Amino acid sequence: MCKLILVRHGESVWNKENRFTGWTDVDLSEKGEQEARRAGELIRKHDLLFDVAFSSVLKRAIRTLHLLEESADRMWVPEIHNWRLNERHYGALQGLNKAETAKKYGEEQVHIWRRSFDVTPPLLEPDDPRGAVYEDKYKNVDPAVLPLGESLALTITRVIPFWQDYIAPCLISGNTVLVVAHGNSLRALIKYLDGISDEDIVGLEIPTGVPQVYELDAQLRPKKRYYLK
Numbered sequence: 001m002c003k004l005i006l007v008r009h010g011e012s013v014w015n016k017e018n019r020f021t022g023w024t025d026v027d028l029s030e031k032g033e034q035e036a037r038r039a040g041e042l043i044r045k046h047d048l049l050f051d052v053a054f055s056s057v058l059k060r061a062i063r064t065l066h067l068l069e070e071s072a073d074r075m076w077v078p079e080i081h082n083w084r085l086n087e088r089h090y091g092a093l094q095g096l097n098k099a100e101t102a103k104k105y106g107e108e109q110v111h112i113w114r115r116s117f118d119v120t121p122p123l124l125e126p127d128d129p130r131g132a133v134y135e136d137k138y139k140n141v142d143p144a145v146l147p148l149g150e151s152l153a154l155t156i157t158r159v160i161p162f163w164q165d166y167i168a169p170c171l172i173s174g175n176t177v178l179v180v181a182h183g184n185s186l187r188a189l190i191k192y193l194d195g196i197s198d199e200d201i202v203g204l205e206i207p208t209g210v211p212q213v214y215e216l217d218a219q220l221r222p223k224k225r226y227y228l229k
Protein backbone atom coordinates (compact mmCIF):
# COMPACT_ATOMS: atom_id res chain seq x y z
CA MET A 1 0.00 0.00 0.00
CA CYS A 2 1.28 3.51 -0.87
CA LYS A 3 0.58 6.73 0.97
CA LEU A 4 0.02 10.11 -0.60
CA ILE A 5 -0.33 13.23 1.56
CA LEU A 6 -2.06 16.26 0.06
CA VAL A 7 -1.86 19.71 1.66
CA ARG A 8 -3.40 22.94 0.44
CA HIS A 9 -1.04 25.83 1.31
CA GLY A 10 -1.73 27.76 4.53
CA GLU A 11 -3.88 30.88 4.40
CA SER A 12 -2.32 33.48 2.08
CA VAL A 13 -2.42 37.25 2.43
CA TRP A 14 -4.97 37.36 -0.41
CA ASN A 15 -7.09 34.54 1.08
CA LYS A 16 -7.30 36.77 4.13
CA GLU A 17 -8.23 39.79 1.99
CA ASN A 18 -10.73 37.66 0.03
CA ARG A 19 -9.11 38.40 -3.34
CA PHE A 20 -8.97 36.20 -6.45
CA THR A 21 -5.40 34.94 -6.46
CA GLY A 22 -4.73 32.26 -9.07
CA TRP A 23 -1.14 32.59 -10.31
CA THR A 24 -0.43 35.81 -8.39
CA ASP A 25 2.55 34.99 -6.22
CA VAL A 26 1.40 36.18 -2.80
CA ASP A 27 2.92 35.06 0.48
CA LEU A 28 1.39 33.33 3.50
CA SER A 29 -0.38 35.33 6.20
CA GLU A 30 0.76 34.83 9.80
CA LYS A 31 -2.17 32.43 10.27
CA GLY A 32 -1.03 30.59 7.12
CA GLU A 33 2.45 30.14 8.58
CA GLN A 34 0.94 28.68 11.75
CA GLU A 35 -1.26 26.35 9.70
CA ALA A 36 1.82 25.14 7.79
CA ARG A 37 3.73 24.40 11.01
CA ARG A 38 0.70 22.64 12.45
CA ALA A 39 0.43 20.51 9.29
CA GLY A 40 4.03 19.38 9.83
CA GLU A 41 3.31 18.53 13.47
CA LEU A 42 0.32 16.43 12.46
CA ILE A 43 2.33 14.59 9.82
CA ARG A 44 5.03 13.91 12.39
CA LYS A 45 2.51 12.81 15.03
CA HIS A 46 1.03 10.30 12.58
CA ASP A 47 4.50 9.07 11.61
CA LEU A 48 3.99 9.81 7.93
CA LEU A 49 7.60 9.66 6.84
CA PHE A 50 7.34 11.25 3.40
CA ASP A 51 10.32 10.53 1.14
CA VAL A 52 9.75 13.11 -1.57
CA ALA A 53 7.78 16.35 -1.79
CA PHE A 54 6.13 18.10 -4.73
CA SER A 55 4.81 21.64 -4.84
CA SER A 56 3.78 24.31 -7.29
CA VAL A 57 6.17 27.14 -8.12
CA LEU A 58 4.09 29.63 -6.11
CA LYS A 59 5.61 30.84 -2.86
CA ARG A 60 2.53 30.22 -0.71
CA ALA A 61 2.93 26.50 -1.49
CA ILE A 62 6.74 26.45 -1.27
CA ARG A 63 6.76 28.30 2.06
CA THR A 64 4.07 25.98 3.39
CA LEU A 65 6.22 23.04 2.35
CA HIS A 66 9.33 24.45 4.04
CA LEU A 67 7.57 25.33 7.31
CA LEU A 68 5.89 21.94 7.30
CA GLU A 69 9.19 20.12 6.69
CA GLU A 70 10.80 22.06 9.50
CA SER A 71 8.15 21.09 12.04
CA ALA A 72 8.06 17.51 10.74
CA ASP A 73 11.89 17.42 10.98
CA ARG A 74 12.21 16.34 7.34
CA MET A 75 13.99 19.28 5.75
CA TRP A 76 16.33 16.96 3.86
CA VAL A 77 13.58 15.45 1.71
CA PRO A 78 14.07 16.06 -2.05
CA GLU A 79 11.65 18.61 -3.48
CA ILE A 80 10.25 19.09 -6.96
CA HIS A 81 8.49 22.37 -7.79
CA ASN A 82 6.47 22.45 -10.97
CA TRP A 83 4.09 24.99 -12.53
CA ARG A 84 1.64 22.21 -13.39
CA LEU A 85 0.66 22.09 -9.70
CA ASN A 86 -0.09 25.84 -9.63
CA GLU A 87 -3.49 27.15 -8.63
CA ARG A 88 -6.07 27.44 -11.39
CA HIS A 89 -5.26 30.65 -13.34
CA TYR A 90 -7.97 33.17 -12.47
CA GLY A 91 -7.42 35.34 -15.56
CA ALA A 92 -8.52 38.97 -15.39
CA LEU A 93 -10.24 38.33 -12.02
CA GLN A 94 -6.85 38.07 -10.30
CA GLY A 95 -6.48 40.81 -7.71
CA LEU A 96 -10.20 41.63 -7.46
CA ASN A 97 -12.02 41.29 -4.16
CA LYS A 98 -14.47 38.34 -4.33
CA ALA A 99 -17.27 40.08 -2.39
CA GLU A 100 -16.99 43.32 -4.40
CA THR A 101 -16.99 41.32 -7.64
CA ALA A 102 -20.16 39.54 -6.47
CA LYS A 103 -21.80 42.94 -5.82
CA LYS A 104 -20.85 44.10 -9.31
CA TYR A 105 -21.62 40.97 -11.35
CA GLY A 106 -24.01 39.10 -9.00
CA GLU A 107 -23.44 36.17 -6.64
CA GLU A 108 -24.53 33.69 -9.28
CA GLN A 109 -21.98 34.84 -11.87
CA VAL A 110 -19.18 34.74 -9.30
CA HIS A 111 -20.24 31.26 -8.19
CA ILE A 112 -20.12 30.15 -11.85
CA TRP A 113 -16.61 31.61 -12.23
CA ARG A 114 -15.46 30.01 -8.99
CA ARG A 115 -17.06 26.60 -9.03
CA SER A 116 -18.42 25.58 -12.44
CA PHE A 117 -16.46 22.79 -14.05
CA ASP A 118 -15.76 24.17 -17.49
CA VAL A 119 -16.47 27.91 -17.47
CA THR A 120 -13.28 29.92 -17.93
CA PRO A 121 -12.98 33.29 -16.12
CA PRO A 122 -12.44 36.45 -18.23
CA LEU A 123 -8.94 36.02 -19.69
CA LEU A 124 -5.92 38.27 -19.16
CA GLU A 125 -4.95 40.17 -22.32
CA PRO A 126 -1.84 38.53 -23.86
CA ASP A 127 0.17 41.73 -23.32
CA ASP A 128 -0.98 42.20 -19.71
CA PRO A 129 2.20 42.66 -17.64
CA ARG A 130 0.76 40.21 -15.08
CA GLY A 131 1.03 37.40 -17.65
CA ALA A 132 3.12 34.35 -16.73
CA VAL A 133 5.04 34.74 -19.98
CA TYR A 134 6.77 37.81 -18.45
CA GLU A 135 7.85 35.99 -15.28
CA ASP A 136 11.31 34.55 -14.87
CA LYS A 137 9.99 31.43 -13.13
CA TYR A 138 8.24 30.29 -16.32
CA LYS A 139 11.11 31.02 -18.70
CA ASN A 140 11.69 27.32 -19.40
CA VAL A 141 8.03 26.59 -20.05
CA ASP A 142 6.70 26.63 -23.63
CA PRO A 143 4.81 29.98 -23.79
CA ALA A 144 2.09 28.25 -25.82
CA VAL A 145 1.03 26.22 -22.75
CA LEU A 146 1.03 29.13 -20.28
CA PRO A 147 -2.61 30.04 -19.59
CA LEU A 148 -4.31 33.46 -19.54
CA GLY A 149 -7.18 32.03 -17.49
CA GLU A 150 -8.40 28.48 -16.74
CA SER A 151 -11.53 26.55 -15.84
CA LEU A 152 -11.21 23.53 -13.55
CA ALA A 153 -11.48 21.37 -16.68
CA LEU A 154 -8.42 23.09 -18.18
CA THR A 155 -6.55 22.84 -14.88
CA ILE A 156 -7.09 19.06 -14.98
CA THR A 157 -5.45 18.87 -18.41
CA ARG A 158 -2.12 20.02 -16.97
CA VAL A 159 -2.29 18.54 -13.42
CA ILE A 160 -3.04 14.96 -14.46
CA PRO A 161 -0.13 14.57 -16.95
CA PHE A 162 2.17 15.73 -14.12
CA TRP A 163 0.61 13.15 -11.80
CA GLN A 164 1.09 10.42 -14.42
CA ASP A 165 4.65 11.36 -15.37
CA TYR A 166 6.14 12.26 -11.98
CA ILE A 167 4.01 11.65 -8.89
CA ALA A 168 2.54 8.23 -9.75
CA PRO A 169 5.96 6.67 -10.63
CA CYS A 170 7.34 7.89 -7.30
CA LEU A 171 4.51 6.20 -5.40
CA ILE A 172 4.86 3.02 -7.45
CA SER A 173 8.54 2.86 -6.47
CA GLY A 174 7.40 2.62 -2.85
CA ASN A 175 7.82 6.22 -1.68
CA THR A 176 5.47 8.07 0.61
CA VAL A 177 4.76 11.26 -1.31
CA LEU A 178 3.77 14.73 -0.10
CA VAL A 179 2.09 17.21 -2.47
CA VAL A 180 1.64 20.82 -1.36
CA ALA A 181 -0.55 22.66 -3.83
CA HIS A 182 -3.73 24.73 -4.12
CA GLY A 183 -7.50 24.54 -3.72
CA ASN A 184 -8.17 23.92 -7.40
CA SER A 185 -5.09 21.95 -8.45
CA LEU A 186 -5.91 19.57 -5.56
CA ARG A 187 -9.59 19.46 -6.57
CA ALA A 188 -8.36 18.44 -10.02
CA LEU A 189 -6.27 15.63 -8.57
CA ILE A 190 -8.94 14.39 -6.14
CA LYS A 191 -11.56 14.45 -8.91
CA TYR A 192 -9.31 12.21 -10.98
CA LEU A 193 -8.30 9.82 -8.17
CA ASP A 194 -11.80 9.42 -6.71
CA GLY A 195 -13.61 9.48 -10.07
CA ILE A 196 -15.83 12.40 -8.94
CA SER A 197 -18.29 13.59 -11.60
CA ASP A 198 -18.18 17.04 -13.22
CA GLU A 199 -21.37 17.91 -11.29
CA ASP A 200 -20.27 16.66 -7.86
CA ILE A 201 -16.82 18.28 -7.88
CA VAL A 202 -18.61 21.64 -7.45
CA GLY A 203 -19.28 20.70 -3.80
CA LEU A 204 -15.70 19.73 -2.87
CA GLU A 205 -14.00 22.38 -0.71
CA ILE A 206 -10.48 21.93 0.66
CA PRO A 207 -9.39 23.80 3.82
CA THR A 208 -6.00 25.55 3.99
CA GLY A 209 -3.15 23.75 5.75
CA VAL A 210 -4.89 20.51 6.75
CA PRO A 211 -3.11 17.35 5.53
CA GLN A 212 -5.25 14.70 3.92
CA VAL A 213 -3.95 11.21 3.35
CA TYR A 214 -4.73 8.77 0.57
CA GLU A 215 -4.03 5.10 1.07
CA LEU A 216 -3.63 3.60 -2.41
CA ASP A 217 -3.27 0.05 -3.64
CA ALA A 218 -0.45 -1.11 -5.94
CA GLN A 219 -2.40 0.18 -8.98
CA LEU A 220 -2.83 3.53 -7.18
CA ARG A 221 -6.54 2.97 -6.68
CA PRO A 222 -7.68 4.84 -3.55
CA LYS A 223 -8.64 2.67 -0.59
CA LYS A 224 -9.17 5.53 1.87
CA ARG A 225 -8.91 9.32 2.03
CA TYR A 226 -8.99 11.14 5.37
CA TYR A 227 -7.89 14.37 7.01
CA LEU A 228 -5.32 14.22 9.81
CA LYS A 229 -6.49 15.38 13.25
Ligand SMILES: O=C(O)[C@H](O)COP(=O)(O)O
Pocket (backbone or CB within 6 Å): 019, 020, 021, 022, 023, 087, 090, 114, 182, 183, 184
Ligand atom coordinates in the same frame (compact mmCIF):
# COMPACT_ATOMS: atom_id res chain seq x y z
O1 LIG B 1 -7.01 31.54 -6.33
C1 LIG B 1 -7.76 31.80 -5.38
O2 LIG B 1 -8.38 32.87 -5.28
C2 LIG B 1 -7.95 30.79 -4.27
O3 LIG B 1 -6.76 30.20 -3.98
C3 LIG B 1 -8.96 29.72 -4.62
O4 LIG B 1 -10.07 30.35 -5.01
P1 LIG B 1 -11.55 29.73 -5.04
O5 LIG B 1 -11.95 29.37 -3.64
O6 LIG B 1 -12.36 30.87 -5.60
O7 LIG B 1 -11.51 28.55 -5.95
